[in-house]
Amino acid sequence: MFVLFFAFFFCLYHLLYRRHVVQNIVILAGSYIFYGWWDWRFLGLIVLSSSVNYAAGIGIKNEARSGRRKLLLAAGICTNLGILGVFKYYNFFVENIFRMIETFGFQADAPLFNMILPIGISFYTFQSMAYTIDVYRGDAEAELNPITFFAFISFFPQLVSGPIERANHLLPQFKRPRIVTENNVREAIWLLCWGFFLKEAISDIAAVFVDLAFTESQTSGWMTILGTLAFTLQIYCDFHAYSIIARGAALLLGFELVWNFNLPYFATSVQDFWRRWHISLSTWLRDYLYISLGGSRLGRGRTYINLMVTMLLCGLWHGAAWNFVLWGLLHGAALSIGRLSHEARLPVARVPGALRWFGTMSIVVAGWFLFRCQSWDTAINMLGSLGDMAWEQRHTSFLVNLVALWFPVAAIEIWQFRKSDQLFVLSLGRGAYSVLTACVFTFVFITFRRFEYAFIYFQF
């Protein structure tokens, strides 16, 4: 459906190449149609978030009094947090408060809402919040043109799963003509092919193995370990795929989105991992949360608290559930320990790189286990299964399949890592580039819509 929608949009959009202002109207209309196609009722939320932050931005720009500026900033932030609070976190918090009350012997029915989570809500609310904060801080100009601003918030290639763009990077691109160069097209073709390959041929097949392992009745420790490794592959390929498809699609429209991933599984520390994984979120949290909390400026103890709070909220950003809280706390603790060892001048740098990589990946993979467990029962049973480490025939099948799925991703990424260039493919000769892209495209053709798993990050 997206392919058809994009093809139609692409033609209409480029026919209007003389007037980029008109193209912005088409982007806005197309983005709202794209979002409304899923559920038109939630269009109101984007309009609300965009309207309040648009007005807040102009208000902050025109207001000289500090108190009023703060009030406008608070209005922008509260609207977004309010939307998130009601639609994403209300049930979680109310349910847990009532459960806590029940432990004191009081009985009451929690007033829960029966509602679905609006798709992409965490992405666009964070993007519009960042805009208002940037305007307040003077890091971005307030946008006066409502069409430009609303199109910036709802830009459909990155609307539902990011990357979370900053105003000073994406907004100026809406104000100039869209130039699509030879290099843009070459890059876009590769990114679209590689992105769909990662999604259809790797992530969705890995998902079948993950489903096999992550079950309440799991009794095999090896299935738990292999299943978690399969999920490590699945979540990366799934989210990275979305991010590069979004970048590729945006390039074809004359926009450049930020890179959201930079070979995260090559990280040799958890801090390094967060510089490479979901970069647009980790930098958002650093710039607007960690630094706002005081960062490392308020003493050692406060720094660790800030790290833990930031990662706890990072976990909650992913979903209103305890497994995400635990996942965030695990990363927060790992980041704190990393910082502590740095401050204590422990000779971490002398530890062989392979060992540091292994240690980092152990934490990351353990984190993915928490991330994937959808219930306490599943988590407890799967952890309990680690007591049974008998190797069976099916584990060999699982392992062989896992290696086969990891292989193409690892091969390309090792190449990218060695060349320090995610787009090294573009530097290949015309023949080699075409053969490699054609192979990838053929695999996409073979596997397209075979398993039909939705992108994991759509739920966030």
Added chain:
Amino acid sequence: MRSFTFNSETAEVTGTAPWALVCIIFRNSWLIFVISGLFIAAGEIWSRIEEPDMSNTSIERIIVSEQLERAGTITDADIIMTGDSSALMGLDVVMLGELIGGRRVESLATIGYVGPDAYGRILEIFTSHAGYTPVVIILMHGESLNLSEEKLNLIPLEEKDVKRLPFGHEARRKLFEDVIGRVVSIPLPGAYGRHYGWPEDFRKALRSQGGTLTDPNKLDANSSKRDYEFTLTGPVEERMARLGEILERLNPCHVYFGITPLHESSKSGITLTSRAAVLRRCAYLLRLNDRNILGLPVSMPDRYFSTFTHLNYEGQKVYTSRVARTLIELSREGEGEVKRCLSENR
């Protein structure tokens, strides 16, 4: 190549012109499409030279191909149980055999979509291989009696009858099976994958349980249908009559027909009257007497089901006991006729 235009009259920079963009895209993609086209065409030709192995492409195909294989290999069966997936998942034939006095019961049940005549063709394979036709029990669910012609053509009994897909799709299937399938063996989807694992494990389970399986799904509360009414569609009637002809030809000394249970919550007055009418009609088409209709429970508590048509593990045990009791009663009423029949056949 010009990547943007400069309008001299208005001195305004504009974006990339569509024709320029088309040229850029064409220049950068034609070779990719040509090479991919060659790969896909090779896959298409390959699929014409060597038919893709369809036997593992879906759970339904695995069941059908495995039961066809078993029909040509099993021996010494006292009773053959056949029918749709409610029969396949509803009975534990090993337990049934023990409950009716240590008889060997084998299931050749498949799925509803192959149609009743396919059950007859599978029986023919057994008979031509084993040299006799044992007591035959046919069990079907109301849903399998209500299938349209289109649904009955969805899953052909034999692989050679599987329809070829349009150009490109066949290459997709072939390349998936023979390129990706050789590197990555995909487990069964969903609950079946979690319970059974890979297609080969599924086949092993089917073989080890005498041709029956357990549905590992958990019941969706919304799967129940209220005031269920039994209907026998024209296409099913036709195929049922063909099954009757086959049975007459094979001449087993006893054929029993029964309808598998519904959810308790689906039962109403109309359910009972329509069920009785459909049973009578089926008996007529299969050329059976009323005595050959199994008096099986119309419904069972919803908790015994894993889907609308399939029983779960617990339900399977309870239902098997009920079927065993019915067979024992029939055997008594028939003054040992069934026992005699069993010994004559062997």
